[in-house]
Structures are given as C-alpha cells and as structure tokens.
Amino acid sequence: MTRQPNLIFMMSDDHAAHAISAYGSRINHTPNIDRIASGGIRFDNCFCTNSICTPSRAAVLTGTYNHVNQVTTLDTPMDNRLPTYPQLMQAAGYQTAIFGKWHLGHGPAHDPTGFDDWVVLPDQGEYHDPKFLTADGPVTIEGYVTDLITDMSLGWLEGRDPERPFALMIHHKAPHRPWEPDHQHARMYEDETILEPHTFWDDYATRSAAAAAAKMHMLDLDETDLKAPIPEGLTEDEEISWRYQRYIKDYLRCVASIDDNVGRILDYIEADGLTSDTIVVYTSDQGFFLGDHGWFDKRFMYEESLAMPFLMQYPPEIPPGTVCTDMVLNVDFAPTFLELAGLPVPVDMQGHSVRPLLSGRTPENWQTSMYYRYWMHRDGAHNVRAHYGVRTLQHKLIYFYNDPLGQPGAMGPIDPPEWELYDLDTDPFEVHNVYDDAAYAPVVTELKAELARLQAIVRDEPHQR
Numbered sequence: 001m002t003r004q005p006n007l008i009f010m011m012s013d014d015h016a017a018h019a020i021s022a023y024g025s026r027i028n029h030t031p032n033i034d035r036i037a038s039g040g041i042r043f044d045n046c047f048c049t050n051s052i053c054t055p056s057r058a059a060v061l062t063g064t065y066n067h068v069n070q071v072t073t074l075d076t077p078m079d080n081r082l083p084t085y086p087q088l089m090q091a092a093g094y095q096t097a098i099f100g101k102w103h104l105g106h107g108p109a110h111d112p113t114g115f116d117d118w119v120v121l122p123d124q125g126e127y128h129d130p131k132f133l134t135a136d137g138p139v140t141i142e143g144y145v146t147d148l149i150t151d152m153s154l155g156w157l158e159g160r161d162p163e164r165p166f167a168l169m170i171h172h173k174a175p176h177r178p179w180e181p182d183h184q185h186a187r188m189y190e191d192e193t194i195l196e197p198h199t200f201w202d203d204y205a206t207r208s209a210a211a212a213a214a215k216m217h218m219l220d221l222d223e224t225d226l227k228a229p230i231p232e233g234l235t236e237d238e239e240i241s242w243r244y245q246r247y248i249k250d251y252l253r254c255v256a257s258i259d260d261n262v263g264r265i266l267d268y269i270e271a272d273g274l275t276s277d278t279i280v281v282y283t284s285d286q287g288f289f290l291g292d293h294g295w296f297d298k299r300f301m302y303e304e305s306l307a308m309p310f311l312m313q314y315p316p317e318i319p320p321g322t323v324c325t326d327m328v329l330n331v332d333f334a335p336t337f338l339e340l341a342g343l344p345v346p347v348d349m350q351g352h353s354v355r356p357l358l359s360g361r362t363p364e365n366w367q368t369s370m371y372y373r374y375w376m377h378r379d380g381a382h383n384v385r386a387h388y389g390v391r392t393l394q395h396k397l398i399y400f401y402n403d404p405l406g407q408p409g410a411m412g413p414i415d416p417p418e419w420e421l422y423d424l425d426t427d428p429f430e431v432h433n434v435y436d437d438a439a440y441a442p443v444v445t446e447l448k449a450e451l452a453r454l455q456a457i458v459r460d461e462p463h464q465r
C-alpha cells in the first residue's frame with residue numbers, strides 16, 4: 001500500500017506572481033521557487049476569492065468563502081472550531097505544525113487548532129527579532145523573521161517521527177509591508193533601476209470612481225515605507241518614480257530572502273529522500289500591485305491583486321514542468337490536500353479538489369468562472385470600496401456596491417454604485433472599462449446572469465440597495 005503523502009505548504013504574504021521568474025517576472029529572479037515549477041506544476045489562473053490577508057487565509061484553511069466562514073475583513077478573527085484541512089489531517093494521524101504568520105486572531109477562540117506544534121507571529125509580526133506566540137506563551141527570538149520561520153520548520157522536520165506522514169505549514173510574513181530586508185540583501189539592486197510596470201502611469205480615465213479614490217498610490221507611501229527622506233527639487237513625476245524604486249527594491253529584497261529560504265527547505269527534502277512522497281506547495285495569500293496602476297497593496301479584483309502564485313511539486317502525480325491554465329481558487333486548496341492525503345472532503349467545503357488537473361485530466365464541467373467579494377468598504381488607510389464580481393476566462397465584471405454594511409473595519413460612507421467590465425483578451429492590463437460600450441451589452445447581460453448564478457451556488461446574498 002502506498003503511504004499517505006507528506007505536505008509542505010509554503011505560503012508567503014503579499015508575494016505577487018509577477019515577482020516570480022517562473023511566472024515571467026520582468027523585475028527579479030527566484031531560482032528556488034522556480035525549482036518547484038520546473039519539478040511540478042505552475043497554475044496560471046489561480047485566484048483568491050477576497051484579496052486581503054486574514055480572509056484569504058481563512059478561505060485556504062477551511063475551503064469556504066468568507067460569507068460562510070465569516071472572516072470577511074481584517075477585523076473578523078476566525079472561529080477556531082471551524083473545520084480546516086490541518087485539523088482533518090491531524091485527526092487522520094498526520095503530524096502537523098505551523099510556523100510563521102497566522103493572522104486569524106489570538107486567544108482561546110482563535111489560536112491555531114489542528115496542529116501538534118505551532119509558533120506564530122502576533123498579528124502582522126515584526127521582521128527583525130520578532131516576538132512569537134506559542135501554546136506555552138510568548139517568546140522573542142533574535143534574527144530575521146524569514147530565516148527564523150525556516151529554522152523552526154527545519155528543526156521540526158528533523159525531530160519528527162519518520163514513520164508517520166506529516167503536514168507542515170510554513171507561513172512567511174515577508175514580503176508584507178513595511179518591506180524590511182535582511183542584512184544580507186539590504187544593498188541588492190542598489191545600482192540598478194527596476195523597470196516600471198506597463199500601467200505605472202494609469203490615469204484611471206475610463207474607470208469607476210473607486211480606482212482614483214484608492215489611497216494605495218506611490219504618493220501614499222509613508223516614511224516608514226520609504227525609509228529615506230524624499231530628495232529635494234524633484235518634479236511630482238520624478239518623485240513618483242523615486243518612490244517606486246524605494247518601494248520595489250525593498251519588496252524584492254524581502255522576496256530574495258524568501259527564495260533563499262524556500263531553497264533551504266527544498267534542499268532538506270531532497271537530502272532526506274522525501275521528494276517522491278511529499279507534496280510541496282508555494283503560494284501567497286493573494287497578489288499585489290507592484291506599481292501596477294501606480295499602486296502598492298491589493299484588495300481590488302484587478303488581475304495583479306486577484307491572481308495568486310500557485311506551484312506544486314508531487315512526482316507521483318505531476319509530470320515535471322506542467323503548466324495548467326484551468327481556473328483554480330484559494331478555496332480549492334483544502335479539498336485538494338485532503339484528497340491527495342486519501343481523506344474524505346467534508347460536504348461543507350465549497351472548493352473543488354484540483355487533483356485531476358495535476359495530470360492534465362481536466363473534468364468536463366470544471367469551473368470557468370469565479371466569484372470574488374471584497375467587504376472592507378473604505379477602511380481608514382487604503383480607501384478601497386466594497387465590491388463583488390465575476391471573472392470568466394475572458395471577461396471580468398465588477399460591481400462596486402459601495403456599502404460598508406456594518407462590517408468590522410469598513411467605514412463608509414455609502415457611495416453610489418458603479419459597474420466595470422473588462423475584456424481580458426484585448427485589454428489584459430484592465431485600463432479600458434467597457435461597461436457602457438454598446439458592443440459589450442450582450443456580455444454585460446451574460447455576466448450579470450453568471451454573477452447571480454455563482455452567488456446562488458456559493459450562497460451569498462446580492463447587495464440590496
């Protein structure tokens with residue numbers, strides 16, 4: 001009988017796919033993360049159902065949408081009695097552990113459950129000499145957070161029972177704001193100018209009011225982000241470009257440390273002979289704007305923020321160098337890991353196991369559209385408006401319903417509703433909103449019906465005005 005596979009799930013925080021060379025990054029190289037892609041599968045259409053840390057983490061763990069698991073915003077900690085894939089794997093005899101970022105709340109009702117061992121950062125955590133929370137109380141450890149999380153993970157692997165399968169969650173804090181690099185990478189890119197993205201100078205001309213109202217522009221980066229005084233005598237455009245260089249270099253330095261540490265984990269797996277029966281995953285809790293549309297951060301349903309990197313290596317089922325363009329979602333992760341472990345997927349989980357896609361056997365009725373919802377209407381800092389929408393393989397329809405609905409962390413006021421439609425075939429960077437273009441009227445009708453259909457399937461309520 002084949003042994004149940006091990007799982008090593010590496011998830012960083014805010015690492016966009018377009019800062020990974022396996023995904024064709026124009027601005028950096030990630031040789032170690034790329035090893036997972038070349039040894040396994042790269043998913044090119046993986047999307048989150050809500051592009052913000054806490055909600056996406058809850059969707060990953062529970063396999064449910066945020067209106068179901070109730071983790072709608074950054075201020076809605078997860079009830080730790082909800083069934084998660086680590087709990088179910090632990091109950092089935094797996095050794096389980098999580099090291100790093102949890103960000104789903106703390107205390108008896110929210111601490112990690114389903115783990116034999118856990119050491120997690122309080123909320124966002126710190127980059128340098130961070131405090132960690134454990135079942136035995138807090139502990140502060142000297143060092144750089146990405147290295148420390150990897151050290152703990154390797155130590156745990158070393159001490160495990162080799163006779164039983166394991167599931168290890170390595171949840172990095174980096175490259176989350178405020179993008180503090182380690183000493184080793186502090187001067188990387190110092191003498192280079194990083195390419196500005198295609199949409200860096202986007203003027204939001206055809207868009208809803210939401211795009212121009214967002215406070216995620218390079219000009220909204222603060223002193224903590226920039227870590228240097230703004231040079232005198234710059235024009236506004238020059239200052240915007242200067243700010244981008246400050247931002248993107250620190251971001252990429254944090255990514256470089258992640259990549260090194262992914263390499264340490266992969267080296268261990270290979271040296272320990274675990275490759276053939278270990279599922280290795282690299283992902284991030286959502287995408288990120290890397291100067292795209294002039295922005296940092298995430299939240300919007302636009303591509304750079306919606307798309308998640310998702311790489312998986314598992315030699316028994318995945319031919320090396322596989323690329324999958326089928327649509328997969330963060331809610332699909334939990335059912336996938338459970339099925340690969342040979343465990344039943346609870347009927348309450350809303351995602352679908354991607355297992356057939358690993359070997360290119362896409363089911364006839366596989367999903368070709370997805371439902372997205374961002375609830376935090378006008379949080380204090382970023383000012384992104386509440387919206388939901390549908391993305392198909394070619395189009396994206398977004399409805400800014402613009403209502404805080406009493407959600408924790410959503411401030412308001414209510415704004416007039418607005419729609420956007422993008423044709424991703426002709427406009428992959430989403431700069432031409434064609435919602436009011438008569439030629440697209442049939443597409444609007446079709447996508448509104450699809451949106452209603454998806455809301456009914458996932459059991460969310462259309463906004464009532």
Ligand code: CA
Binds near residue numbers: 052285286
């Ligand atoms: Ca995040």
